[in-house]
Each structure stands twice: as structure tokens, then as C-alpha cells.
Amino acid sequence: MIPTYQELMTPVLKKAANGEVKLSKVVDEVSSDLNLTEEELTEMLPSRKQTVIANRIGWAKTYLSKAGLIEVTKRGYFKITKLGEDALSSGQEINNKYLQQFDDFNAFQGQTSADTEVDTALPKEDEHVTPDEALRAAYQKINDSLSTDLLNRVRTVTPQFFENLLVELLVEMGYGGSEDGAAHALGKTGDNGVDGVINQDPLGVDQIYIQAKRYASGNNIGAGDIRDFFGALNLKKASKGIFITTSDFTPSAIQTAKDLGTRIVLINGKELSKLMLRYNVGCRDIETLHLKRVDEDFFDN
Structure with a gap:
């Protein structure tokens, strides 16, 4: 250690x-x-x-x-x-x-040595971690809490809002080119088991098919749902698919996705909220802390 x-x-x-x-x-x-x-x-x-x-x-x-x-x-x-x-x-x-x-x-x-009063309203500093580690741990704790709050909010939105949210997220991640193009693609819901398609290039030569389920916690996606999505991808002659849910995937669903020949990426609620945090979808910066150090080059010159 x-x-x-x-x-x-x-x-x-x-x-x-x-x-x-x-x-x-x-x-x-x-x-x-x-x-x-x-x-x-x-x-x-x-x-x-x-x-x-x-x-x-x-x-x-x-x-x-x-x-x-x-x-x-x-x-x-x-x-x-x-x-x-x-x-x-x-x-x-x-x-x-x-x-x-x-x-x-x-x-x-x-x-100071003369200042012995303790502010009991403030948390005690963990003496076993460096200030760097304490800062990063606090940052992670804040983000974990925010991630949970985001996921809870997403589970309560309307289907249309959920669709728009995914459009914005996928565009921020670099898929779909623009929100207009992505929106048209995702708008074609219920197309033989596929909720939407995202173009990876301007001409739509390379496409990713999307399946999205806005489910409550505990209502997990099973292996049957993955096989159905796989079948839908085969009908489209597609090689890539993304299955997004606000709940989670059962172990058998995860294994089924691994076993199938088509590459299917699974994004559960926890991962979805992390992506929203990473790409600033549904959240925004409220404060920026700048960590500085002495510029040794400045003093050497």
C-alpha cells in the first residue's frame, strides 16, 4: 500500500x-x-x-x-x-x-496557535489524504450525487423530451452531424424494432441504429430484448447498434450482447447520466476552480 x-x-x-x-x-x-x-x-x-x-x-x-x-x-x-x-x-x-x-x-x-476555536459546522479534514486527493474526492462525490439527480429527472420526462435529450447527447458526442439531421433520424420510431438511426458520415453510408427504453429503476432489460434488437439490426443489414436504457441490463442481457456477432453497445442509466455530465447535457457549470502553482520558468528568466 x-x-x-x-x-x-x-x-x-x-x-x-x-x-x-x-x-x-x-x-x-x-x-x-x-x-x-x-x-x-x-x-x-x-x-x-x-x-x-x-x-x-x-x-x-x-x-x-x-x-x-x-x-x-x-x-x-x-x-x-x-x-x-x-x-x-x-x-x-x-x-x-x-x-x-x-x-x-x-x-x-x-x-494560529492562539486560535483554538473549532468550527463544528465544517467537516474535519482527512489527515491521511493530500489536498489534491481531498479535492478530487470531493469533486467525485459532487458528480456522483449530480449523476443520480440527473438520472432521476430523465426517468420522469416525456417520451418526446427523452428523444430530444438523446439527440442532443449523441450530437455532442459527435454523431449525427447536427441536431436537425439527428432529430429526423431518431424521429422514425417503431421502425421494425429500431427506434432511430444515426449517420456517422454526411452521406449516411455508415449508420448506427438506436434502441432506447425509458424505464424505472429495477425494470431491467433482459436477454430477449437484446435478441429482438439483434434481429432488427439483421433486417437492416446493420453492423452496429446502441441500446440505451434508464434502468439496467440483466447479466444474461449483457452476455447475450457479447455473444452476438453484431456489435451492440449497451448504455445503462448510470452510464447515460455520466455521459450527460461529460458532455454537459442537462447540466451546466456553475463554478470553475483554477489550480495554480509557482511558475518556475518565470523566475528562472
């Missing part, structure tokens, strides 16, 4: 005990010392821009720096301070609790 950023504070500080060190080298050495598995070493943040272990070591270094236990000497380098040497000599576990004895660290956390 990858250690938390607090568990990495002591290993990071020890690497600086003998003088100036380079952060990237510390990441490599600490990772090696921990005997992490290949999977743990390569596990990425959701942004795919940094490994989890490098991110946590980076935050351990940041917290040590804010408390005054290390000093940043130049871009990507740092060294231990007298406070850091004292911390290692004490033999105490170095974590947030230990760092709270330093005023600079308390100021960094938005509090």
Missing part, C-alpha cells in the same frame, strides 16, 4: 539529512526504499499527469517546508534546517500533529 503523505514526511526529511537533495531523486530513492509493487509505482492521479507516490512525496516536502524543517534552495532542490535536524534527533513521529508546534505551519493551515 502506498503510504500517506504524513507517513512519507520522515523518509523525505532523512534524505535531506546529509545536505542538499533533488526532489526527483528523493522520489526515486524513497519509492525504492518502500519496496512498492510495479502497480503502486505506476499508479497515476486522475489527471494522469503525475504518479500518486510522487504527488504524496511532493506534499510531504511541502508540509515540511511550511513548518521550517527543510528549506527550498533552488528549483527542485531542498536541504534540511536546524529544526529538521532537531526533529530527526528527537525520534518522534513527524506528522501534522508534530508540525503544529510551529507557527509557520499553523499559518499555512489557516490557523
Whole structure:
């Protein structure tokens, strides 16, 4: 298991005990010392821009720096301070609790040693995750809740509204060319077991056939529905189909779709709401948070 950023504070500080060190080298050495598995070493943040272990070591270094236990000497380098040497000599576990004895660290956390009042209305910070991880976890929690709300709303709309919603979603995903073209295609409902057809090219040479079911939760699509759709696709001599439902698919329906020769993509209610979130259909941005960092190139130049 990858250690938390607090568990990495002591290993990071020890690497600086003998003088100036380079952060990237510390990441490599600490990772090696921990005997992490290949999977743990390569596990990425959701942004795919940094490994989890490098991110946590980076935050351990940041917290040590804010408390005054290390000093940043130049871009990507740092060294231990007298406070850091004292911390290692004490033999105490170095974590947030230990760092709270330093005023600079308390100021960094938005509090002072004299300010002991706790706002019980605010959730307590999880001390085992980095601010990056806490932010992403909160973002995911908000989106999960919104996804559920979206799906519940979709299940209550009229059939015509549901059709228009799918048209807009498919157009945003790059199918159908335009809403007018897609609308005409989806408007031909009940055509031998097919609810609509989407053109993948302007001439309609390559087409995807659609089956859509606006069902309540628990009213799941069975294998028979998939076979019926497969039969309809055969009548159209179609090679691709998308089956969309606001409920879910039974295990036998999923297996049937895999076994059939024609490629049939299944989109259940959960996946539908995720796609709506991703392509901003039925939802909109209300706030944008910009995460920034020091522009080292600016100062180097």
C-alpha cells in the first residue's frame, strides 16, 4: 500500500539529512526504499499527469517546508534546517500533529496557535489524504450525487423530451452531424424494432441504429430484448447498434450482447447520466476552480 503523505514526511526529511537533495531523486530513492509493487509505482492521479507516490512525496516536502524543517534552495532542490535536524534527533513521529508546534505551519493551515476555536459546522479534514486527493474526492462525490439527480429527472420526462435529450447527447458526442439531421433520424420510431438511426458520415453510408427504453429503476432489460434488437439490426443489414436504457441490463442481457456477432453497445442509466455530465447535457457549470502553482520558468528568466 502506498503510504500517506504524513507517513512519507520522515523518509523525505532523512534524505535531506546529509545536505542538499533533488526532489526527483528523493522520489526515486524513497519509492525504492518502500519496496512498492510495479502497480503502486505506476499508479497515476486522475489527471494522469503525475504518479500518486510522487504527488504524496511532493506534499510531504511541502508540509515540511511550511513548518521550517527543510528549506527550498533552488528549483527542485531542498536541504534540511536546524529544526529538521532537531526533529530527526528527537525520534518522534513527524506528522501534522508534530508540525503544529510551529507557527509557520499553523499559518499555512489557516490557523494560529492562539486560535483554538473549532468550527463544528465544517467537516474535519482527512489527515491521511493530500489536498489534491481531498479535492478530487470531493469533486467525485459532487458528480456522483449530480449523476443520480440527473438520472432521476430523465426517468420522469416525456417520451418526446427523452428523444430530444438523446439527440442532443449523441450530437455532442459527435454523431449525427447536427441536431436537425439527428432529430429526423431518431424521429422514425417503431421502425421494425429500431427506434432511430444515426449517420456517422454526411452521406449516411455508415449508420448506427438506436434502441432506447425509458424505464424505472429495477425494470431491467433482459436477454430477449437484446435478441429482438439483434434481429432488427439483421433486417437492416446493420453492423452496429446502441441500446440505451434508464434502468439496467440483466447479466444474461449483457452476455447475450457479447455473444452476438453484431456489435451492440449497451448504455445503462448510470452510464447515460455520466455521459450527460461529460458532455454537459442537462447540466451546466456553475463554478470553475483554477489550480495554480509557482511558475518556475518565470523566475528562472
